[in-house]
Structures are given as C-alpha cells and as structure tokens.
Amino acid sequence: VLDPPECRPEDAVASRLRCCGIHPTAQRLQVAALLLARPQHLTAEQILAALRSSGARVSKATVYNTLNLLAERGVVRQLVVDGDRAWFDSNVDAHFHFQDVATGQLSDLPMGSVDFSRLPDPPAGMEYAGIDLVIRLRRRPT
Amino acid sequence: VLDPPECRPEDAVASRLRCCGIHPTAQRLQVAALLLARPQHLTAEQILAALRSSGARVSKATVYNTLNLLAERGVVRQLVVDGDRAWFDSNVDAHFHFQDVATGQLSDLPMGSVDFSRLPDPPAGMEYAGIDLVIRLRRRPT
C-alpha cells in the first residue's frame, strides 16, 4: 500500500484521514486515534464511552457519523458478527475472526491460519467485494 | 441423519417439529411449513407478511418466538449477514453464502465450491461451534 504523494507525514492519524479526503476535525481525530491505536474491535458505544471518560466532548451522533465515514473510506472496517451491534476493526487488511458464542468476544485468527484450496467463481456479472469468515467458538466441555 | 424412532411419518413438518420436542401448534406449523417448503432465506417480516396474505392468523411476536425456537432446536438456521435484520435459512446443512452488497440478497454457494486447505486450531479450552463464511459480491464494472 503506497501513501499518496500529497500525504505529508505530520500527525499520522490526521494525514491518514486527509489521504482519504476526510477533513480531520477534533472529534474525528479522537475517534480515529482511539480505534487505530492498536489492532482491536470496538463498538460505537465503547468508543463513545472511552472518549468521554477521557474528557473528550463528543456526541453519539458524531461517533456514528465518523465511524461510518471511516468505514466507507476504508480507514477502518465494520464487522457484522451478531445482530446486536456493529464492531469496528482497526485492522483493514484481509483477516478473519473467532467469536466466542457465549460472550460475543471477537479475536483475530492467527495470520495465515486459514487457506482456501477452493473458492467459487462469482456469479455472472458479479465480482468479489470481500470475504467474511467467522469461526464460532464455545468452551470445550470437560 | 437418522430419524428418531418415535418419529411417525405422517405430516412431514409436524413430525419434524415433534422430533425436536416442539409442540406443533397451528402457527408453528404454518411458519415452519412456509420456510421449509424449499431451500430459501427469509426474514421474520417476510414470513409474517406471507402468512398473513395467505389468510393465516399469526402475530409478529409468535413469528419471532417460533423462528427463535426453530433455530434453537436446529430445524432452521439463523443467519447474521448484515446488521439490519436476521435471515432464516431452511437449509441447516453446512453451507456458505453469497451476498449481493447492493441488494442484501443472499444465495447459497454451490455445494463443494469451497474447500479449506488450512484452518486454525481453536484456542485452548475452546472448540468449533460453527463456521460462517459470507462472500460479498458487487456488480462487476463494465
């Protein structure tokens, strides 16, 4: 992945937003910086709570707006693994997930731990837009 | 898959429910018969609408209750492919899905069209509870 030339390397997050044509406002920077801080999966609610407890002044609407915008531009990835809520993943590279069915907890599959020896051709006139693989886990009975 | 011995082959749907310990009431039979009629993916809302337009007397709550019950007992399978709504799949055998990202439409992957040459070991103390694979599709640009 190459950085576009117009990308000046000042603040990493800010420039990453600018690169995608996202105006880096205070709230957007806070949301993005929090989520992108490390590989993780967070819900909108978790992000809102974390920002507020760290003293940030952000509204719920802005958190949602921002996360949707970031996901749309490919800065983060939105995951749908259960019907309850959306998870936002700071890792946009191709990777898959475990989910503990009891707790809902998500974790990344180890890199390279999945390999397809066969995948279907897309139906006529269609092309792949992505592959979502979720391995559901339960506690092993003793 | 063997039919339990106490399963008399009268009405197929009714006995399938009884086999799972589900009391086959009128509404449950209607919901199950509609969904199980053929391999398909339907939402609760679609099922409710279809039943009502065919003259059935069912409430939304009962449709949800019934679908949850059927899913719990393994008669149907609940799919979570987008955050908007749950889909219920009449096919409970292991299989995967295409989803058209534009329309949300689901379809089954051709049987045997996916093969894993490598899958991760479950984390310590955990075991596989299932694998959900969704291949997102978009219209191919011309």
Added chain:
DNA sequence: ATATGTGCAAATCCTTTGCATAGAA
C-alpha cells in the same frame, strides 16, 4: 460568507417482553 461539522433529541427499525386471554392435555 459559505461550506461543513456537531450536538441533541426525536424518530426508526428490528426484536423482545409483559400480561391477559385462548387453547390443549
């Protein structure tokens, strides 16, 4: 000025729940 963000609260949408009634054993 003029475009764009932001916040708040209300609105939506899907799904669940509480409770009184209807039905089955």
Added chain:
DNA sequence: TTCTATGCAAAGGATTTGCACATAT
C-alpha cells in the same frame, strides 16, 4: 384445572435523522 401458546401493545436497544448552532476556509 393446569400448563403452554398466542396476540397485542409497549418496551428496548442500536442506529439514523432533522435541524439549529458552531466551526473552518
């Protein structure tokens, strides 16, 4: 009876939306 299922309407929770205000260029 006694237990279970149903219907209705209200509740719930996540997400979106409308609109006035604040902000940045």
